[in-house]
Amino acid sequence: QSALTQPPSASGSPGQSVTISCTGTSSDVGGYNYVSWFQQHPGKGPKLMIYEVSKRPSGVPDRFSGSKSGNTASLTVSGLQAEDEADYYCSSYGGSDNLVFGGGTKLTVL
């Protein structure tokens, strides 16, 4: 199972919005609504930010939103804040009783 494709980096200034893409295939991202997004700060464990494409766990700011179109899922961070600077990973059910992750995107707040 191949990893999902994410851009290696993204950036934006405080207050701006940034969107990170996650491209898979019809066998994973396109075939199921089990896409999640995780935030990881250096030296820390990942934190769930979005699940089932667009749902936010309790405690996650509504500045974070998710969507999907075809085989590509997206995470949008609005009103960027300094603490949003982190690595972001998408994941999807792989369709063969497995879970596949994206390669990760390093988000820099300028």
Next chain:
Amino acid sequence: EVQLLESGGGLVQPGGSLRLSCATSGFRFSSYAMSWVRQAPGKGLEWVSSISGSSGIIYYADSVKGRFTVFRANSKNTLYLQMNSLSAEDTAVYYCGKGGVSTTPLSDWGQGTLVTVSS
């Protein structure tokens, strides 16, 4: 508060074995699928294995199938990963997560335990 605490990592020689543990608290352990995810130094996340609450359903990544065994002790609220025939490619921080591969997202994660395979 959900808490997950991995332990058991360390330095092991190629071909060796290691058993990781993940002690949990703050939720009804037996009701949730649990997973292991690893991260090689400077690399991204890689799913390793998932096990259902009753241990009746178990999945493995192709990269560890036949070498790793996941199991759980619901009476002890603890998840385990037995790792055999280790190679340098298994060097990573291993995280346990509350959740599975599809219907239950990985909602909570531990801080990870480092496994280094080297002679």
